[in-house]
Amino acid sequence: MGAGHGHKLHYHGHSVVHRAPAHLKILTLLAFMLVVVATPRDWYAAYAVYLGVIAVVVAISTVPPTYILKRTVVEVPFLVFALLLPFVAEGPKTEVLGLTVSQHGLEAGVALVVKGTLGVLASLTLAATTEPQELLAGLERLRMPSQLVQIMSFMVRYLDVVTGEMQRMKVARESRGFTARNPRHWPILARSAGALFIRSYERGERVHLAMLSRGYTGRMPPK
Known part of the structure; x- marks a missing residue:
């Protein structure tokens, strides 16, 4: 891969999470996202557990939470789309804060925000604890x-x-x-x-x- 190239998403550290093999972290992220996507949209307690798991991993990695939270700005386009869903989707209507919106669109928008935020936080945690060269080597090891x-x-x-x-x-x-x-x-x-x-x-x-x-x-x- 040549000489080392740092990246603005990576946070230098020597924690257990930093030292874990990159291919195992990639597989863990993939499994985590499959579980999140497969979780029914109204299982909010499960989503709270998933968020807690991410918080524990971040705490173990010693990466400052603000370091990751500031980089969640990448999610803004998805949030805008999620906010529009209740107004453009069809189906039964309901009222929220005096506004008439689609119930199906509202549920889909909330699910998109929750699942998307969990995915972004998990991905940023991986990027913060793994050098880009290690990720590439891990993908090679996974036969990409x-x-x-x-x-x-x-x-x-x-x-x-x-x-x-x-x-x-x-x-x-x-x-x-x-x-x-x-x-x-x-x-x-x-x-x-x-x-x-x-x-x-x-x-x-x-x-x-x-x-x-x-x-x-x-x-x-x-x-």
């Missing part, structure tokens, strides 16, 4: 197709590169007096996103050609 592992490996390697390029483009715009303040500026941001995509694609092409020139045949050389 080699090329998929390689794609994820390059994604991890070049995530910071693409982020840095995006930051430089932002500085360039601001140095020319541009500040996105209203929807009229969205076309400029869209063109910037398109330029970033093209630059990233071209960089990927150059990297691939460089690999081929060094004898790459679809498999990474042994360590």
Whole structure:
């Protein structure tokens, strides 16, 4: 996998959870999520138990809870969708806080929030206690197709590169007096996103050609 590359989601530590084999943690997360998804939506006591299990794992890992909670912002799009479900779904109606909403949509929205939040917390706990290279090695050990592992490996390697390029483009715009303040500026941001995509694609092409020139045949050389 090459040299080590840290990640902003990882929290350095030496707990039992940190030292556990990555492939076992991946299997545990998968089993946990299967149980959460299979749990009936109205078994709220079971969901409380699942949350307690995550809290215990986080406590053992010594990762600060705020470190994980701040990163749950990734769930916001799902929360917005869950909030819309009671208003767009069909079926029997019920009243909540003076609003008439779909009962089925309300139940589905609550289930989505609960199960989605548990999944995000569990995934963030795995990411906080496992280096990206360890996760990739664990996936290899679980016999995931080699090329998929390689794609994820390059994604991890070049995530910071693409982020840095995006930051430089932002500085360039601001140095020319541009500040996105209203929807009229969205076309400029869209063109910037398109330029970033093209630059990233071209960089990927150059990297691939460089690999081929060094004898790459679809498999990474042994360590």
